[in-house]
Amino acid sequence: MIVHDPFGNDDPYKSSPAERFPRDPAPGDAVQVGFRVPAGAREAWAEVKHARPGGQTDTRRAVATRLAGDAWAVDLGAFADGAVEYVLRAVADGQAGSDVGSGAWSSSGSRAGEDPGSGPASRAADDPISAGPYRFDVGSWTTVTGIGETSAPGGEVRVRLATDRGSAWLALTFPTDGACRLGLTRAQPLHAAHGAAGRVREDEHGFIIEGPGIVLRVNRADLTLTAARPEVPDVALFSGGLRFSWLERDGVASTTVVTNFQTGEGEAIYGLGERFVDADRNGQRWDVRVYEEYKEQRKRTYIPIPLLVSERSYGLWLDAPEPSYLDLTERAAEWTIDRLNVEPDGSARSLLDLVVFVAEEPYGVTAAFTRLTGRPAVPPTWAFGPWMSANTWNSQALVEEVVARTLAEDVPASVVVIEAWSDEATFYIFNDAEYEPKANGAAHGLADFRFTGRWPDPKGMVDWCHENGVRVVLWQIPVHKRLGEPHAQHDLDGQYMIDNGLAILDPDGTPYRNKGWWFTDALVADFSNPATHDFWFGRRRYLFEELGIDGMKTDGGEHLWGRDLRSHDGRRGLELFNTYVNDYVGAYHSFIQRVTGGDGVTFSRSGYTGAQRFPIHWAGDEDSTWNAYRASVRAGLAAGVSGIGMWAWDLAGFSGEIPPADLYMRSAAMAAFCPIMQFHSEPHGATERRDRTPWNIAERHGDPNALKVYRRYAHLRMRLRDYLHGEAEAAAAAGLPLMRYPALAYPDRHDFLAADEYAYLLGRDLLVAPVTERGVETREVRLPPGAWVDLWSGSELAGDRVFHAPATLDTIPVFVCADSERLAFLLSSASGLPGSGA
Numbered sequence: 001m002i003v004h005d006p007f008g009n010d011d012p013y014k015s016s017p018a019e020r021f022p023r024d025p026a027p028g029d030a031v032q033v034g035f036r037v038p039a040g041a042r043e044a045w046a047e048v049k050h051a052r053p054g055g056q057t058d059t060r061r062a063v064a065t066r067l068a069g070d071a072w073a074v075d076l077g078a079f080a081d082g083a084v085e086y087v088l089r090a091v092a093d094g095q096a097g098s099d100v101g102s103g104a105w106s107s108s109g110s111r112a113g114e115d116p117g118s119g120p121a122s123r124a125a126d127d128p129i130s131a132g133p134y135r136f137d138v139g140s141w142t143t144v145t146g147i148g149e150t151s152a153p154g155g156e157v158r159v160r161l162a163t164d165r166g167s168a169w170l171a172l173t174f175p176t177d178g179a180c181r182l183g184l185t186r187a188q189p190l191h192a193a194h195g196a197a198g199r200v201r202e203d204e205h206g207f208i209i210e211g212p213g214i215v216l217r218v219n220r221a222d223l224t225l226t227a228a229r230p231e232v233p234d235v236a237l238f239s240g241g242l243r244f245s246w247l248e249r250d251g252v253a254s255t256t257v258v259t260n261f262q263t264g265e266g267e268a269i270y271g272l273g274e275r276f277v278d279a280d281r282n283g284q285r286w287d288v289r290v291y292e293e294y295k296e297q298r299k300r301t302y303i304p305i306p307l308l309v310s311e312r313s314y315g316l317w318l319d320a321p322e323p324s325y326l327d328l329t330e331r332a333a334e335w336t337i338d339r340l341n342v343e344p345d346g347s348a349r350s351l352l353d354l355v356v357f358v359a360e361e362p363y364g365v366t367a368a369f370t371r372l373t374g375r376p377a378v379p380p381t382w383a384f385g386p387w388m389s390a391n392t393w394n395s396q397a398l399v400e401e402v403v404a405r406t407l408a409e410d411v412p413a414s415v416v417v418i419e420a421w422s423d424e425a426t427f428y429i430f431n432d433a434e435y436e437p438k439a440n441g442a443a444h445g446l447a448d449f450r451f452t453g454r455w456p457d458p459k460g461m462v463d464w465c466h467e468n469g470v471r472v473v474l475w476q477i478p479v480h481k482r483l484g485e486p487h488a489q490h491d492l493d494g495q496y497m498i499d500n501g502l503a504i505l506d507p508d509g510t511p512y513r514n515k516g517w518w519f520t521d522a523l524v525a526d527f528s529n530p531a532t533h534d535f536w537f538g539r540r541r542y543l544f545e546e547l548g549i550d551g552m553k554t555d556g557g558e559h560l561w562g563r564d565l566r567s568h569d570g571r572r573g574l575e576l577f578n579t580y581v582n583d584y585v586g587a588y589h590s591f592i593q594r595v596t597g598g599d600g601v602t603f604s605r606s607g608y609t610g611a612q613r614f615p616i617h618w619a620g621d622e623d624s625t626w627n628a629y630r631a632s633v634r635a636g637l638a639a640g641v642s643g644i645g646m647w648a649w650d651l652a653g654f655s656g657e658i659p660p661a662d663l664y665m666r667s668a669a670m671a672a673f674c675p676i677m678q679f680h681s682e683p684h685g686a687t688e689r690r691d692r693t694p695w696n697i698a699e700r701h702g703d704p705n706a707l708k709v710y711r712r713y714a715h716l717r718m719r720l721r722d723y724l725h726g727e728a729e730a731a732a733a734a735g736l737p738l739m740r741y742p743a744l745a746y747p748d749r750h751d752f753l754a755a756d757e758y759a760y761l762l763g764r765d766l767l768v769a770p771v772t773e774r775g776v777e778t779r780e781v782r783l784p785p786g787a788w789v790d791l792w793s794g795s796e797l798a799g800d801r802v803f804h805a806p807a808t809l810d811t812i813p814v815f816v817c818a819d820s821e822r823l824a825f826l827l828s829s830a831s832g833l834p835g836s837g838a
Contacts, residue, residue: 002044002088002131004035009515009561010573012289012323013300017071020136024338025084026247026256027138031076035131037090038070044090046074049133052082053140064090081140083250087132139249139256144168144242147220150207155197157209158189159218165248168351174198176371178213178359180227181319184244184257184352214358218242227314227356237314237358241332246351253564254322254338254574257352263331267312268754270362270744272326273305274619274639274647276631279741279757281308282328289323290578290606292518292558295621295655297631302558302606302620304578305642307369311743311750315357315365317372319609321575344570362641362744367735369643374613376645376732377589379601381725382471382550383616385414386714387648387678389553390691394420394431395454396461402693403470409695410834411711412718416465417553417603417680419475421455425483425490427476428539430455437488441496443538446546462548471550473603474543478557478584479514479522493539497523502532504576507564516559524560524580527587529568537591544595551601554588557581558606581606582614589614607644615646616676624653624660629667630772633758636674640737646728647739648676651692655682658690661703662774662809665710668694669812670770672713672720673762675728675738709810712833719829723822727763738763746784749800756782765820766791769805769813779807787818791830 006020015021021032033046044064051057064074076086148160148167157172171183174196183189198211206220215233217226223243226236240261247256263269269282276297286299293300306318306326316335318324324337335354343349355372357365370376388406393399399418406413423431429444432453438444451457462472480494480503497503503511503523513521526532543549560580565573567580585604592600604611605620619635622628632649639647652659652667658681659667671677679692689696694710697703724738731738740761743754753759759769759781767788769781783799790797790805791814797803805813816826 001039002035002037002090002129004033004088004131004134006033006134006136007563010563010577011561012287012291013293017067017073020134024254024256025079025136025138027080027141028078029138030078031084032073033076033086033088034071034073035064035088036070037072037092037129039129040070040093041066041072041090041129042093044072044074044088046076047087047089048076049085050079050082051084064088079138081138083135083137085133085135087130087134089128089130091128137249139247140165141245142168142248143245144223147206147218147223147242150200152198152200156189157198157200160188161242161244168244170242172198172209172211172216174211174214175355176212176368178229178364178368179355179357179372180209180211180214180216182225182352182354182356183350184354185348185350187348214356216356227358229358229360237310237312238316238356240316240356244352253342253572254340255351256336256338258334258336259352259354260332260334261316263310263328263333264312265331267310268743268750269308269310269328270638270741271305271307271309271315271641272301272638273307273642274301274303274617274635274644275299276301276619276635279634279638279743279754281326284328286326286328287323288318288326288578290558290581290608292516292556292606292620295623295628297620297635301635303608303611303617303639303642303644305607305609305611305644307365307609307642309362309365309641309744311362311747311754313359313362313364313747315359315362315369317355317357317369317609319353319355321571321579321608323574323577338574340572340574361747363736363740366641366643366737370612370735373610373643375735376612376643376737377615378725378728378732379615379646380599381722382414383601383676384717384721384724384728385677386412386717387415387417387676388413388693389417389419389678389680390693391419391681391683392689392691393418396456396458397454400461400464402691403465403468405693405695406470407468409707409711411694411707412714413470414718414721415471415473415550415678417473417475417678419553420683421474424481425487426493426539427481428543429489430458435489437492439492439496441500441535441538444542446542459547466548472548473551473553473601474549475553475555476588477519477555478525478527479519479559480525481519482513482521482523494523496535497525500531500535501568502526502529502535504560504580505566506562507566509566512560512562512565514559515561518556518559525584526568527580527583528571532568533587533591537587540591541595544592544600550596550599551592551603552588553603554585555605557584557604578608582608582611585611585614603648610643612643612645617644617647618676618678619647619649621655621682622650622653623655624658624663626663626772626774628653629663629670630758633670633760633770633772636739637741637760640739641741641744643735643737645731645737645739646675647737648674648678650680651678654680654692658692658697658700660774661697661701661706664692664694664697664706665809666771666774666812668710668713669810670768672717673766673768673812673814675724677714677717705809712810715833716829720826723825723829724763727765731763742767742782742784749785752800753782753784756780765817765822765826767815767817769815771807771812777806777808778804779813781805781813781815783815788815789818789823789827790814791816791826794827 146162
């Protein structure tokens with residue numbers, strides 16, 4: 001049997017030796033095909049048929065090369081255009097080889113435009129073993145070559161574009177102040193889009209388009225488009241090319257579209273969601289794909305958002321669900337997307353939807369973006385207190401022990417997250433509970449369970465936590481796990497999901513089983529189906545309405561693998577890779593808001609465009625190291641540029657041995673000035689306790705200062721809880737994140753302030769300068785323009801300069817705007833705190 005999967009798992013970063021390289025060849029790409037012959041082979045080859053436009057067909061045979069183990073590779077060459085089919089053949093050890101003629105192409109069984117699965121074709125005993133045929137369309141590039149007439153029906157500006165293969169159309173609409181949407185289509189739109197009206201007038205170079213808060217100039221000669229603000233129409237903030245190009249492919253589901261734009265010399269570009277690397281995106285290549293990279297994520301991210309924000313106060317948003325690829329290595333930047341050809345309802349899809357923003361300052365772009373994609377939601381006030389969590393708190397006794405200890409140690413906490421609570425057969429029933437299984441989608445209530453073992457009285461535990469001011473959040477994932485043994489309720493639930501179409505489907509209509517490494521072979525719930533909501537949340541309703549929990553940690557959501565997966569609403573895998581997590585978290589968010597009357601939360605790892613509507617998000621899994629600490633600060637600031645304002649991280653890291661005491665103290669101080677403050681630790685097999693409670697850090701390191709310093713900042717956090725909630729409300733109303741880059745908030749001093757990549761503004765009043773290096777006692781701070789007041793002493797300092805602030809282990813440099821209306825409150829909150837003296 002020959003094994004060949006042309007697309008593998010469609011993993012953007014990892015491939016297998018049995019894939020095609022590249023997976024989707026374009027004209028001129030050298031094509032290599034990898035495959036395996038598990039039974040062994042002494043020779044192998046590919047038979048290749050290339051159908052050119054116009055009807056000419058070439059056939060040839062390409063000899064494969066044996067590689068390590070059972071791996072083989074064959075070079076098919078490069079193709080200028082047309083469609084290519086290939087069959088893989090091998091002669092296994094002990095077989096006689098034979099030449100195969102044109103009849104080899106009659107055993108396909110594949111549909112036009114699709115790659116069939118691998119497997120042996122029927123053959124005589126001494127024929128070569130075979131797999132295929134497999135097919136790919138190279139296609140032909142279409143490029144815009146000129147600009148034709150313009151019109152403005154209903155205020156939508158339409159521009160006919162000449163191409164080297166006919167005509168295309170560009171529709172310009174104005175969805176919000178300071179924004180223009182460019183919609184590229186093959187055919188003229190039939191109806192004008194909704195939005196504010198635009199006006200078009202000719203000038204000597206081409207034409208000028210005016211919309212609310214934005215002016216665009218199109219140059220007919222060089223096919224460029226520039227964007228400016230109406231107050232300064234001759235100062236171009238954005239410059240882009242209209243020489244769009246796309247691959248025309250027959251019989252396939254996607255079209256590759258390329259657009260380009262110019263960046264200025266030395267221009268800093270921000271955005272693209274939560275990234276764990278330096279702030280400037282310019283000069284590098286980027287993928288925009290929801291992805292779980294366990295620790296050391298760097299460029300890879302759980303929350304990619306295709307929004308760029310320039311220091312020069314313009315922005316660019318690719319409004320598309322599919323993954324995209326951005327090349328900023330040259331000033332003529334390129335953005336590429338493999339766009340599906342049809343909408344779920346079967347109608348033709350635009351080739352490209354690109355929104356250009358111009359604003360008075362860079363965060364004005366973020367505000368305009370959130371006006372289009374959804375205003376940031378704000379959690380209830382209690383969520384702004386300290387959170388505590390550990391995956392090893394796997395019993396009621398341990399949870400009550402840690403809550404009692406935090407009370408005894410005078411270490412305030414508002415939330416306890418319990419991850420290891422459920423049986424992981426259902427993810428909605430407590431471990432060790434006894435009950436009668438229910439079939440046909442029927443849900444249990446609290447009275448149906450007899451609680452024993454590790455969780456003898458969950459209701460009493462939740463009530464006791466509430467009486468002591470601690471809210472309870474339980475862990476969730478969006479899958480129905482595959483078990484290795486029978487389990488009555490699990491098996492009934494799984495069969496109900498299959499029978500009623502409640503899971504994501506494979507292309508043949510059968511339920512998709514997760515191909516990823518996390519919860520492999522699990523069913524994945526399809527939250528685009530209203531019936532899934534009824535089934536899924538019907539089982540979890542008792543946890544809120546009868547047990548009284550306050551939220552759910554909505555983990556995961558990244559493991560959809562395969563471009564042809566299907567959801568209930570007709571979307572395919574290319575669209576689901578990024579957007580599924582918003583379906584999942586958004587469904588939980590809506591459910592929890594309903595059952596708690598708006599007093600509950602989700603706490604999520606992943607998201608995509610518009611994720612700010614479903615707070616809170618945290619930065620995923622990281623080691624307990626200084627490097628990971630620095631990466632997390634970068635990630636929070638980057639997420640904010642793309643609208644993710646309610647952000648958290650596992651302070652001092654969650655993985656491995658407990659963090660060093662100094663790292664823990666520095667992280668706790670920084671987390672106290674984050675949107676959400678929380679610690680967490682991973683499951684482990686160690687005998688010693690590795691939770692990140694401050695008393696455990698102090699005891700394990702023999703350093704009582706770890707407890708003292710954490711206590712100090714936890715008390716400060718509680719004093720600031722209402723204030724931070726109010727600041728979050730104000731930021732959300734403005735469409736802004738709570739954490740902001742000073743360099744973008746003060747663009748006139750961008751280069752000066754950007755030299756410090758870890759300092760940030762928190763709300764309207766605070767400048768926070770985390771200490772991210774060990775062993776230091778001072779911190780160089782770049783104060784923005786204006787007067788600033790030291791939070792700890794109340795002394796006023798002149799801004800727009802470098803200031804060397806004291807930074808002992810119990811002190812994080814924090815400054816307040818001198819003209820803040822809340823100056824007195826903030827200074828009083830920081831005075832007389834317990835636990836100082838490290």
